[in-house]
Amino acid sequence: xxxxxxxxxxxxxxxxxxxxxxxxxxxxxxxxxxxxxxxxxxxxxxxxxxxxxxxxxxxxxxxxxxxxxxxxxxxxxxxxxxxxxxxxxxxxxxxxxxxxxxxxxxxxxxxxxxxxxxxxxxxxxxxxxxxxxxxxxxxxxxxxxxxxxxxxxxxxxxxxxxxxxxxxxxxxxxxxxxxxxxxxxxxxxxxxxxxxxxxxxxxxxxxxxxxxxxxxxxxxxxxxxxxxxxxxxxxxxxxxxxxxxxxxxxxxxxxxxxxxxxxxxxxxxxxxxxxxxxxxxxxxxxxxxxxxxxxxxxxxxxxxxxxxxxxxxxxxxxxxxxxxxxxxxxxxxxxxxxxxxxxxxxxxxxxxxxxxxxxxxxxxxxxxxxxxxxxxxxxxxxxxxxxxxxxxxxxxxxxxxxxxxxxxxxxxxxxxxxxxxxxxxxxxxxxxxxxxxxxxxxxxxxxxxxxxxxxxxxxxxxxxxxxxxxxxxxxxxxxxxxxxxxxxxxxxxxxxxxxxxxxxxxxx
Ligand code: BG6
Numbered sequence: 001x002x003x004x005x006x007x008x009x010x011x012x013x014x015x016x017x018x019x020x021x022x023x024x025x026x027x028x029x030x031x032x033x034x035x036x037x038x039x040x041x042x043x044x045x046x047x048x049x050x051x052x053x054x055x056x057x058x059x060x061x062x063x064x065x066x067x068x069x070x071x072x073x074x075x076x077x078x079x080x081x082x083x084x085x086x087x088x089x090x091x092x093x094x095x096x097x098x099x100x101x102x103x104x105x106x107x108x109x110x111x112x113x114x115x116x117x118x119x120x121x122x123x124x125x126x127x128x129x130x131x132x133x134x135x136x137x138x139x140x141x142x143x144x145x146x147x148x149x150x151x152x153x154x155x156x157x158x159x160x161x162x163x164x165x166x167x168x169x170x171x172x173x174x175x176x177x178x179x180x181x182x183x184x185x186x187x188x189x190x191x192x193x194x195x196x197x198x199x200x201x202x203x204x205x206x207x208x209x210x211x212x213x214x215x216x217x218x219x220x221x222x223x224x225x226x227x228x229x230x231x232x233x234x235x236x237x238x239x240x241x242x243x244x245x246x247x248x249x250x251x252x253x254x255x256x257x258x259x260x261x262x263x264x265x266x267x268x269x270x271x272x273x274x275x276x277x278x279x280x281x282x283x284x285x286x287x288x289x290x291x292x293x294x295x296x297x298x299x300x301x302x303x304x305x306x307x308x309x310x311x312x313x314x315x316x317x318x319x320x321x322x323x324x325x326x327x328x329x330x331x332x333x334x335x336x337x338x339x340x341x342x343x344x345x346x347x348x349x350x351x352x353x354x355x356x357x358x359x360x361x362x363x364x365x366x367x368x369x370x371x372x373x374x375x376x377x378x379x380x381x382x383x384x385x386x387x388x389x390x391x392x393x394x395x396x397x398x399x400x401x402x403x404x405x406x407x408x409x410x411x412x413x414x415x416x417x418x419x420x421x422x423x424x425x426x427x428x429x430x431x432x433x434x435x436x437x438x439x440x441x442x443x444x445x446x447x448x449x450x451x452x453x454x455x456x457x458x459x460x461x462x463x464x465x466x467x468x469x470x471x472x473x474x475x476x477x478x479x480x481x482x483x484x485x486x487x488x489x490x491x492x493x494x495x496x497x498x499x500x501x502x503x504x505x506x507x508x
Contacts, residue, residue, distance in 0.1 A: 002434045005146070006039030006113040008106055009433075012092065012130055013121035014044025014055070014085065018152070023119065024059040024083070025066045026426035031079045032072070033420075035430055041110035043103065044085045047092065055085035082110070092122065093129050100137040114145030117432055121152055128168040135172035142177070150179040150432055153244050154235065155441070158457060159450035166443040175443055179432045184245035185439040186424030188413070189383045193252040193355070194266070196381065196389065203379070204257070206359065208334045213376070215253060216341045216356040216492060219246055220348035222300050224473070225322070229313030237292075237324040238453060238460075241344040247274060247449040248441070249383070250342065253355060254330055263438040267445060274448035276332040279455060286459040291469065291481060293323030295347035298473030305347065305473045319468040322346045323477045325491075326456065327484045341484065343491065347473035350496045353383035358489075367402045375406050378492075386497045388412040410498060 009027075011019055030036050044055050060066065060080040086102050088094060107114060118134065120127055131149065134140050140147050149169070156162025169178055184190050197204055206212070219241060225232040232240060254273040258265040280286050297307040309316050325343035329335070359377040380390040390410045397403040413421065422430075431439055460466050469478035482490040494500070 002436070004035060004037045004430065004433050005115050006037045006111065007115035007117055007146070007433060008041050008043060008103060008110070008112040009117045009119060009429075010043045010045060010103065011119045011121060012045050014059075015046035015049045016121055018121045019044065020059050020063055021065050022423075022425045023121070023429070024063060026423055026429055028060065028066050028076070028079050029423065029426050030430055031082075032075060036082075037433075039111035039113060040082060041106050041112050042083045043106060044083065045088060045099065046085075047088055049085045049087045052084050056080040056083050059083065092126050093133075096133040096137045096139075100139060103139065115147075116145065117148045117150065119150045124151075124154060124156070124165065127151055127165060131169050131172040140172050140177070146177075146435060147173070148177050148179055148432055148435070149173050150181055150440075152181055154239060155180055155244070155446050156450060157239070159447065159454045162446055162450045166447065170443070176437070178443070179437055180441040180443075180446060181428055182244050182248050182439075182441050183424040183428065184248055184383075185441070186422075186426075186428040187383060188421050188427075189381070189387045190249060190252065191439070193249070193381060197252075198257055207357075209336055209338050211359055212338055213358045213360045214339045214341060214489070216358065217246060217249060217253075217343070217354070218356075218491070218494065219344040219353045220351060220476075221346050222348055222351050222474075224295065224305060224347050225308065225311050225314070227312065229311040231313075232322075233314045233318050233320050236320040237322055237344050237346070238457060242324055242326065242342065243449050243453045244441075244446075246342055246344055247452070249355065250274075250277070250340065251445070253357075254335060256334070261438075263436065266438055267442045271442065271444045271448055273330075274445060274452065276330050276335070277452045278329045278331045279452055280328065281455050283459060283463055286456060286463065287466070289327040289484060290456055290459070291323070291325045291478060291484065292321035292460055292466075293345070293469040293471045293478040293481075294318070294320065295322050295345075295473045296470045298347070298475065300347065300349070300474040307473070308347075321460070321468060323469075323471060325477065325481060325484065328452075341491070343477070343481075345477055347471075348476060349474055350494075351385065352494050352496065354494055355381040355383065356492055357381075367404050375404065380494075380498070382498050386412065386499070387414070388498050390498050412498065 011023060013019065027036070027042065049055060060076055060083055066076065084106060086099065088099065103116065106112065116139065120130060122130070156165050197207060251270040251273040254276065255269040256272065258269045280289060294308050297310065298305060308314060308322050309318055323345035325341070327339055327341050329337070329339060357379040361376055375394065378392040382388050382390065388411050390408055392406045392408055394404045395407040397405050428439060469480065471478045476491065476493045
């Protein structure tokens with residue numbers, strides 16, 4: 001484990017939900033595991049936050065997102081001592097002299113040294129203003145210690161705003177100081193995509209157009225938009241999930257082997273991968289290769305749930321998509337002609353994210369089989385939940401002749417019970433504290449992703465008669481969802497557990 005230098009973490013937007021739900025619980029876990037340095041403190045900055053005592057009580061001592069376990073009460077108190085709070089009297093766009101003075105005082109008192117990590121958990125519209133004011137106070141200067149900036153998604157609203165945001169942040173921080181967080185990259189199973197591909201010699205030789213027929217990625221959530229209707233209605237599934245989390249997964253599936261495991265080598269290959277996605281501009285192609293949908297009232301797990309338009313904060317006439325399915329091609333040597341099918345949606349029957357590699361049928365069919373297409377070899381990489389890997393392969397049915405069925409070969413992360421899996425935020429915060437940007441998105445990656453997404457957004461907004469299909473909550477999307485597949489193929493609708501995947505077996 002790398003050494004984590006002493007430092008002060010300054011969270012902007014400390015009164016918000018993310019601080020309470022994710023950031024502080026992750027820091028507490030890091031504290032419990034002994035990963036925080038000796039000299040460490042948090043300064044929670046907000047417009048209206050209370051004093052230290054109130055902040056400590058809310059985010060640490062009485063935070064329901066930090067589970068109460070035997071013996072952790074004393075540890076919570078010890079951890080809470082590291083937390084401090086400051087309200088910016090004139091808001092985020094006032095003068096930061098008092099903030100600089102508070103930072104300097106804490107650096108002394110808490111022995112954090114001059115290293116500072118700034119976390120922006122505020123609306124993107126004020127990122128630039130905060131960066132500028134930090135710069136005016138000399139707080140971006142790395143002369144005496146590192147100064148890093150973590151920014152939350154959404155990183156831009158489209159390509160133009162993402163570019164603008166990159167340019168404005170880069171006026172005050174070097175690119176190497178900017179950490180764009182995508183919490184999917186913090187998930188062990190997403191990182192395992194790299195290991196599955198590049199630490200084994202059994203998959204990579206097959207990982208190309210000669211052996212792969214198509215690639216399918218599903219990200220399904222059973223939850224609706226909940227209280228986030230106001231934000232979500234202006235964003236939609238394509239901006240909320242596809243442009244960032246899903247295209248990050250795509251880049252790991254598509255990329256070429258990097259020359260090393262360092263941040264720049266990996267990110268260089270990811271950018272190349274994203275740039276090789278074929279950008280769709282032709283309305284006919286966009287119409288055939290994209291589907292958007294919106295959930296209607298329905299039932300999930302026996303509970304009646306409202307339709308999207310009935311959710312708080314949502315325009316009752318909204319056509320914003322809560323379901324997005326995109327088919328596309330990758331224009332490079334490895335992937336020419338292989339279709340990718342990627343979908344993301346809310347109010348699906350279950351929460352699941354997985355990558356499915358569908359292999360070609362054997363070139364010469366020796367055995368006569370029925371429904372061959374559904375029996376092809378598949379490699380299923382389960383990102384969440386029930387994290388693991390499943391391979392479906394043909395076995396002979398005992399008896400006369402050569403009847404073939406598909407059997408499952410599986411691996412589960414939970415079987416590695418001795419290793420504790422870090423939560424995504426925990427891992428990403430620790431990496432940023434240590435200066436490892438491998439799992440953060442670089443400016444050019446984010447822009448390449450927007451370049452692919454922009455024309456789809458534009459078509460959905462301005463295209464002629466582009467439908468938003470309704471689907472009943474608790475169903476696998478609109479009825480025509482399978483229409484984008486050619487031939488006898490369709491979406492694989494997985495169960496909550498990898499084990500739910502049916503395979504041939506004989507019950508005696
Ligand atoms: C967030 C999206 O980035 O990811 C949410 O804004 C979504 O809409 C969430 O629910 C899903 O994250 P996870 O880790 O639960 O799959």
